[in-house]
Amino acid sequence: MGRRPGASVRLKLTLSYAGFLMVAGALLLAVVWVFLLRYVPEVIDAALPGAPGMPGMSIPDRADLQAAFVPKAAIALAVLLVLGLLGGWVLAGSMLAPLVRITNATRLAANGSLAHRIHLEGRQDEFRELADAFDTMLARIEAHDAEQRRFATNASHELRTPLAITRTLLEVARDDPNRDTGALLDRLQFVNTRATDLTEALLLLSRANRRSFTREHVDLSLAAEEATETLLPLAERHGVTIETSAELAPTSGSYVLLSQLTANLVHNAIVHNLPERGVVWVSTDVYSEAVVLTVENTGAKLSPQLVSTLTEPFQRGTGRVRSDHAGVGLGLAIVDSIVRAHDGTLTLTPRVGGGLRVSVRLRCERELGHG
Structure with a gap:
């Protein structure tokens, strides 16, 4: 102006x-x-x-x-x-x-x-509080900017991969008219599905980051039960047993996003598990001012250093090896964004015997329980 x-x-x-x-x-x-x-x-x-x-x-x-x-x-x-x-x-x-x-x-x-800091000297007063608050804001903006840059780089790489594969398959089909079109179509469908899943995950992640949703009363235990029922066939194909212990967990937020959060956690727990006889534990608990969703699974031993990076976009605990259900590398990143959008806390802890323990802590809304 x-x-x-x-x-x-x-x-x-x-x-x-x-x-x-x-x-x-x-x-x-x-x-x-x-x-x-x-x-x-x-x-x-x-x-x-x-x-x-x-x-x-x-x-x-x-x-x-x-x-x-x-x-x-x-x-x-x-x-x-x-x-x-x-x-x-x-x-x-x-x-x-x-x-x-x-x-x-x-x-x-x-x-x-964004790297500049004020670092105002002297005793605590109004100007010192303002300078410290500004330094804190700059640090957060710088970290967010770096995260967005990494995300944009990884997203462009991930989106470029299926396009490159599709182009290669089409060029091969054009150069070899006698090639089996059925196998080609199956491969193209698989690549297209992965690209579609990635695009939908990116849109969901963007929505969670913007907090563009209407808050409503949500029972987190119902979301956990729906996720386990939906993913039970996948667990059976992987030889994984799911054990649930769901206590009424009233909170507030977007039911769609919280259902996606629960489904992502259960899906990750199933996919990243033991080759056979794996177990997934899903539970909800209520405390004085918070509800806690816990998803725990058996699996390979994970180091604390690796676990601390799992919420970064396109980071996979088992490396970048793909499988039919490996996901697009945004599962826990979406979970982290949804938790932060609901002003909650996400805790990832490696299990002593192998596997991962994930806890989501949200504010308790007891009005739902009395309704």
């Missing part, structure tokens, strides 16, 4: 300091003047007899007092004005120095330099 230039805050503060000092000085001189007028008569013609051996002394009247007081009062006010302007300018500059640093940091951030 274009705005007309105005006086600087430093000049305004300087004029305010000087004006206050002038008003205070004028009031003080006015009080002195009124006090003196009480003891000085208007006109005195007689001479005051002096002490023995001393001549008489004339008593000054108000005209004499005015002639002596007014010039000196004017000089005093002029001195106060000069001191007020100079002192006010110095004090205003000293007070506004932290604000100048914050403004410079804001301009750098607006130009794309």
Whole structure:
């Protein structure tokens, strides 16, 4: 927005300091003047007899007092004005120095330099709190920007892969007319399905990050039961047993997103499990102010370093090896985004015997339980 230039805050503060000092000085001189007028008569013609051996002394009247007081009062006010302007300018500059640093940091951030920090020195005050809050905001924006850059790079790579495979298959089919079209169509359908799943996952992730959903009462235990029932055939094909322990878990949020969260966790637990006789445990618990969804599975041993990266987009615990149900590498990233969109916490812990334990903690809404 274009705005007309105005006086600087430093000049305004300087004029305010000087004006206050002038008003205070004028009031003080006015009080002195009124006090003196009480003891000085208007006109005195007689001479005051002096002490023995001393001549008489004339008593000054108000005209004499005015002639002596007014010039000196004017000089005093002029001195106060000069001191007020100079002192006010110095004090205003000293007070506004932290604000100048914050403004410079804001301009750098607006130009794309997110690595700059204010690091304001001194004791805790309003400016220090503002600078610290700004540094924290810059750190979060920088981390989010880096995450978005990584996500864009990985997404473009993942989306480019099925397109490249499709182009290669079509070129091979064009160069070899006698090639089995049935196998080609099956392969193209598989690649297209993966690309479609990836696109839908990206859209879901974007929706969760924007928090563009209407909150409603949700029973997390029902979402967990629906996810286990839906994915039970997949678990049977993988030789995985699902054990559930669902307690009424009332919370608020998007039922669609929370159902997707639960389905992603159960799906990951089934796919990333033991080759045979794997187990998945799904449970919901209620505490005083929170509900907790826990999905735990057997599987290969995972290091804490690897577990800490599983919520990053396109990160797979078993590497980048694909299978029919390996997913697109966004399962836990979507879970993390949905949890943050619902102001919850996500905890990933490697199991001692192998596998992963995932806990989602959301705010409890007991109104649902009483309904």
